[in-house]
Amino acid sequence: MIPPPHGGRLVERTVSPVERDRRLAERSVLPRIQPFIDQVYDAEKIGLGAYSPLEGFQGSSDLESVLARGRLSNDLPWTMPILLTPSGKENERVVAGLSAGDEALLTDLNGEPFALLHIEEKFRYDRARLAQSTYGTQDTAxxxxxxxxxxGETAVAGPIDLLRRLDHATGRFELSPAETRQEFSRRGWKNVAAYQTRNVPHTAHEYLQRCTLDRDDVDGLLVHPVLGRLKKGDYKPEIILEAYRTLVDRYYPADRVLLASLSIAMRYAGPKAALFLAIVRKNYGCGLYIVGRDQAGLGKYYDPYACQRIFDEYAIDVRPIKFAETFFCRRCGWMATPKTCGHGASEHLDTSQTRIRAALAKGEKLPSEIIRPEVVEILSRGDVLLT
Ligand SMILES: [Zn+2]
Structure with a gap:
């Protein structure tokens, strides 16, 4: 069945356009905070219930509980801090003048108000501790x-009201949890698996998606790339989305796959990020979650399979679908994993993103065993990278 949201109730802190105009008119003189881009996305997602049960940015007791034990203070599993920490002179001046009980407007990337913050608490937090606990490192690389x-070193906590949704580069593909849930029930899907990605599809990804679609406990697949702020040199969100649209439209059965974007920052926190991303997908209505090797990992910071083991430590009411490393084996002539192929690494084609990027940069031809030619065509155009 479609799982209830985390904590049992879908948070929806949105207001109608009429109510929005009224509140903006009444509060036109309110102090304004311009959050860091990641926190702009977080505010929208809180308002839409993607982070249920959070109703706002976390306060000190939730933060302490998240860092110390990977749970909210009410004991629900939750592994990522969700803080509003405004920085810069103007923001700091505004924050200095605020106290519990005040309201402030949050502005979007164009400086326009989009959310109302009801301040409950203002507190200092320990950045080094946050980094160590969440990312397992204090390395600024x-x-x-x-x-x-x-x-900023001061966090401002409290519930938010979302006055309007943001304009995302992925347009109509950015769905709210209520919208995906509605779409799942329209399609008659009860058991939906979510696929987390942050990059263009290659055949190893496709293999995991197909294996999942083949399971008899899966009605449908939500392909849900995280396309918020990516790193410089990454593909642009609209390019990643277009590459996925090509794969989904040309190869997958239309009634079994839904493609949507999730515009939030990518948190490379290995296991803690994997669990967080699964909880978010539960809020979107997915009771199954695909976890490959080194999900949400980066470099050598995390054990590549810690992102799977964390699902044994917390009960979040989401069934993980775990896969080992996937590759194309020349001898098998097929996509394979160490569980299905008896040949050595020298027979396995490197399908890593690094390899694909390097080959494309050199204008090298990539075999279709690694990546679909239609996807290569999209990536070979100019102006596909974030600068
Ligand atoms: Zn093999």
Missing amino acids: HPNVADLSSL
Whole structure:
């Protein structure tokens, strides 16, 4: 069945356009906070219930509980801090003047108000501790850890009301949890598996998706790329989405796969991020979740299978579908894993993103065993990378 949201109830802190205009008119003189881009996305997702049961940015007791034991203070599993930590002179001046009981407007990337924050608490937090507990490192070569050093040292907590949704590069593909749930029930899907990705599809990804679609406990697949702020040099969100559209439209049965974007920051926190991303997908209505090797990992920061083991430590009411490393084996002539292929690594084609990127940059031809030619065609156009 479609699982209830995390904590039992889908949070929907949205207001109608009429109510929005009324509140904006009444509160036109409110202080404004311009959050860091990741926190702009988080505010929208809180309002839409993607982070249920969170009704707002976390306060000090939830933060402490998340860092110390991977749970909210009410004991629900939750492994990522969701904080509002405004930085910069103007933001800091505004925050200094705020106290519990005040309201502030949050502005989007164009500086326009999109959410109302009801301040419950203002507190200082320990960045080094947050980095160590969440990312397992304080190394500033880790992009999320590096970001922390540019964020404010004071967090502002409290529920938010979402006045309007953001304009995303992926347009109508950005669905809310209520919308995916509605679409699943329209399609008659009860058991939906979510596929987490942050990059263009290659055959190893496709293999996991097909194996999942073949299971008799899966009615449908939600392909749900995280397309919020990516790193410089990554493919643009609309390019990743287009590559997936090509795969889904040309190869998959239309009634078994739904493609949607999830515009949030990618958190490379290995196991803790994997569990968080699964909880978010539960809120979107998915009771099954695909976890490959080193999900949400980066470099050598995490044990590649810790992202699977964490599902044994927390009961989140989501069934993980675990896969070992996947590759194309020349001898088998097929996609395979160490569980299905008896040949050595020298027979396995490297399908890593690094390899694909390097080959494309050199104009090298990539075999269709690694990546679909239609996807190569999209990636070979100019202007596909974030600068
Ligand atoms: Zn083989």
